[in-house]
Amino acid sequence: MHIxxxxxxxxxxxxxxxLSDISIKVPQGHIFGLLGPNGAGKTSLIRIITQITRxxxxxxxxxxxxxxxxxxxxxxYLPEERGxxxxxxxxxxxLFFAQLxxxxxxxxxxxxxxxxxxxxxxxWWRKKVEELSKGMQQKIQFIATVLHNPKLLILDEPxxxxxxxxxxxxxxxxxxxxxxxCSIIISTHRMESVEQLCDDIALINKSKKVxxxxxxxxxxxxxxxxFSVECNTAHLQLPNEYQILESSVKDNDIxxxxxxxxxTDSNNKLIQLLVNQTEIIRFAELIPSMQEIFIRVVNx
Numbered sequence: 001m002h003i004x005x006x007x008x009x010x011x012x013x014x015x016x017x018x019l020s021d022i023s024i025k026v027p028q029g030h031i032f033g034l035l036g037p038n039g040a041g042k043t044s045l046i047r048i049i050t051q052i053t054r055x056x057x058x059x060x061x062x063x064x065x066x067x068x069x070x071x072x073x074x075x076x077y078l079p080e081e082r083g084x085x086x087x088x089x090x091x092x093x094x095l096f097f098a099q100l101x102x103x104x105x106x107x108x109x110x111x112x113x114x115x116x117x118x119x120x121x122x123x124w125w126r127k128k129v130e131e132l133s134k135g136m137q138q139k140i141q142f143i144a145t146v147l148h149n150p151k152l153l154i155l156d157e158p159x160x161x162x163x164x165x166x167x168x169x170x171x172x173x174x175x176x177x178x179x180x181x182c183s184i185i186i187s188t189h190r191m192e193s194v195e196q197l198c199d200d201i202a203l204i205n206k207s208k209k210v211x212x213x214x215x216x217x218x219x220x221x222x223x224x225x226x227f228s229v230e231c232n233t234a235h236l237q238l239p240n241e242y243q244i245l246e247s248s249v250k251d252n253d254i255x256x257x258x259x260x261x262x263x264t265d266s267n268n269k270l271i272q273l274l275v276n277q278t279e280i281i282r283f284a285e286l287i288p289s290m291q292e293i294f295i296r297v298v299n300x
Contacts, residue, residue, distance in 0.1 A: 001028040002061075003152050003183040004049070009058030011044050018044040020207040022058070026152075026185060026200070031178055033198035033215075034187040037298050040204045042187050043080075046154055049185075050077045063151070073102050076150035078141060080157045080187075086130040090121065090140055093129060094147070101148035108147065115143045119169070134161045142170060146177060153177060153184045159193060171197065191291035201290075205298050215290070222293050226286045227270065229257045233278035242270070254281060 004026040011019040019041045026032045036042050047053045049060065051072060060067040062074070085093060091112075098108035116122050119139045129137060138161045146153060158174070159167045174197060178184060186197065194201060194215070201218060203211040211218060226245065234255055236244065246258035261270045267285070274280055288296075 002026060003028045003063060004185075005061040005064075006045075006049075007059045007061075009045070009048065009055050009060070011041075011048060011053070011055050017207050019048075019055070019204075022204070022209050024202045024209065024212065026183060028183055029178065029181055030199040031174070031184045031186060031197050033194045033201035034185055034204070035189075035194065035201055035294060036204035041207045042204055043156070045204070046077070046156060046185075046187060049154065050075060073148070074151040076145045076148065076153045078145040078153075078155045078158055080160065084129045084137055084141060087128060089126050089128055090132070091125040093140065094144055097144040098147050103148055111147055112143070115147065118173075119143065135163060135166050138162060139166070142173070146173075146182075149182075151181075151183065153182050154187075155184065156187045158186060158188070159190060191289065191294055194290045203294065203297055211293075211297055218293060219287050219290070222288045222296065224260065224286065224288070225263050226258060226260045227267075228282065228284045228286055229259055229274065229280065230254050230282035231257070231274065231278040231280050236274070237277060238273060241265070242273075258286070 002025045004024075006022060006024045009019055009022040010017075022041070022045065034042050034045070044053070048055050049067070051067070051069065062071045065071070088096070094112055095105060095108050098112070099105065103111070116125065121136065121139060124132060124136065129140065132140070142158070145155075155174070158170060162170060171193075174184060174186075186193070188194065198215055200214050201212065202209055213221070230250065232253060232255065234249075236257060236259075238244065238259070241262040243260040244257055245260055246256075248256045250256050259270070261267075271280070271283065274283070
């Protein structure tokens with residue numbers, strides 16, 4: 001089941017091709033990372049999903065229905081450029097956004113009570129937005145985005161402006177929303193957030209989708225069959241199809257190796273070759289991080 005199915009989407013602005021034949025599926029209840037360098041087309045795609053602009057070609061299905069204006073109430077969107085009214089009081093602002101999303105004042109107040117306590121902003125209820133720090137304003141915007149319990153939540157750089165403590169708070173809330181059935185798209189440059197939160201990703205570069213899949217599938221796709229090994233033997237003897245890329249001596253006569261195995265051989269075969277001549281202290285496959293994969297794909 002997919003909350004969002006994007007098929008062959010194309011968008012042009014004058015002489016600029018923003019999106020070229022993009023097809024992406026966002027699984028229901030997953031956190032989906034929308035990645036790419038600046039200018040790749042991510043914002044154009046988000047603006048089409050949220051119906052701020054229209055695609056020139058292609059289709060979008062939302063819960064197996066063609067995406068139309070009626071679905072806006074089921075979507076929450078936190079843009080990178082936040083949009084609070086500086087002269088409005090916090091409480092007034094939150095109620096205003098809640099009512100725009102179709103909630104009554106009574107419903108909004110009931111929901112806000114819990115969020116205000118969890119985000120520790122009760123004392124700021126009657127403060128004007130311009131009196132708040134950037135991080136506090138981000139909290140207000142996040143609450144306004146999720147208060148109506150959207151089925152699909154789109155977060156554009158959600159951790160921008162947050163210190164580590166509040167970034168952890170937002171991370172936990174994102175995971176809670178997922179646990180409660182919300183499907184979430186995160187557009188971010190923070191690859192550590194992708195590895196921590198995302199189930200699936202799509203990478204857009206120069207208007208085209210160049211990579212997609214689950215985080216595990218993508219990382220496995222870029223494996224180099226290289227392992228970090230620590231043992232108590234100074235001179236390992238391995239077959240020619242194995243390469244010792246690096247070696248060094250650690251404390252207490254522990255020897256460290258970086259070994260590249262033959263692609264067709266199993267991990268167990270390498271382990272057996274090592275066990276036959278040494279005591280293994282540590283054995284780990286070196287799987288590339290999302291940061292490394294991003295750089296390799298965008299700058300081949």
